Each structure stands twice: as C-alpha cells, then as structure tokens.
Amino acid sequence: EVQLVESGGGLVQPGGSLRVSCAASGFTFSTYWMHWVRQAPGKGLVWVSRINTDGSTTSYADSVKGRFTISRDNAKNTLYLQMNSLRAEDTAVYYCVLRGVTKLYWGQGTLVTVSS
C-alpha cells in the first residue's frame, strides 16, 4: 500500500526557512516523479514543484521560484522541500503527491505557518 507521510511543518517568521519532508513507502520510490502541492487556508489547491526520478530535473511554480528547492533521497525514500525567504502568503498545508502509472496518491499534509 502506498503511504506518503509529510513532516516538518510549523511556525516560522517571515524571511525564515523551513524544510518539509515526505517519507514514502509501499512503492519503488526511485522510479516515480514526485510533486508538492499546497493549499492556503480557505483557498484552492496549487501545484508547487516537481522532481524527476533521479533529482536531475526540477520545476517550480512562479510564486516560489528562486526561494524553494525540491530534492529527494532515493536511498531514504524521502522527498524534501526546502523553503527559504518565507512570506505570509506561503502559509498553507503542503502535500506531497505521487504521480503513479494511472492515478495520484497524496499524503495527509503538513501545515506551514509564516507569521511574526
């Protein structure tokens, strides 16, 4: 059974940094592209970033480009999102998403709150 478990969320001040993680199990992690999606309070779902199987190709939404870095450790079956220069508008639940062969799998999310 596919399991995605996010962690690392919390309260951070504007301008600060945070790294969230996603521990994957139940599938061959190293063979799938992975994504981060976020949802601000009361708002819709927004794609944030994606990474290819070996980490050599990444892509970002314009709103986070230059501030966020996606990475993965295939030996640890873990996906990461390093978030720097955080702003109030980055406050959201962050979900990791597996794009499987025919469908998608989601974790339960981790809440990041940017506030002073």
Place this chain on the structure above:
Amino acid sequence: DIQMTQSPSTLSASVGDRVTITCRASESISGWLAWYQQKPGKAPRLLIYKASTLESGVPSRFSGSGSGTEFTLSISSLQPDDFATYYCQQYNSYSQTFGQGTKLEIK
C-alpha cells in the same frame, strides 16, 4: 501551462438530486483527469482518475466522463455526506494543475 476552468464555483442542491460539475482544459489532456472531494481540515479524497475510473471504495453514485478538453463529474443521488468541495486536476505528462473548486451546498 495547461489551465483548468471548473464550473460552477458554487452549487446548491438537495439530498436525492443529481448534480454535474464541469471542467474544461485549455488544451487536450487526453484522459489524464482526476476528481477529488475535500472536506474542511482534510486532505483531498480521490474519487475518479483517468477521467472515468472510480477509485476503490468510492460509491457508485459518483461517475466521471469526458476526454480531450471537456470533463464532467456527476453524482446521481446526493447523500448528506456528499456536501463538500470538489476539485478537478489534470495530470497530463509531467504537469499538474487544478480547477478552482466547486462548493456543493445544501439547498
């Protein structure tokens, strides 16, 4: 980037009604379209994938159809548990984008 236009943004209906939500893609996504149900404080729940395949455990009153750029989610007979927000998502190739969401309210 592929844009997804979902309508309506709000839908008022009664228990037992049949309702339909539409999602339109700015270019063809073949059948790479998923539908989700979300309730407050919860992660999205996958209902339909590959445009028309019902996720395991999802009641058969939910159905999806469409291809190319036009897709629909239908609920045949609304139950009290169905009042929630619904999203479409395209996952063509390596990209993903979402519709704006449809809030299904009790009339």
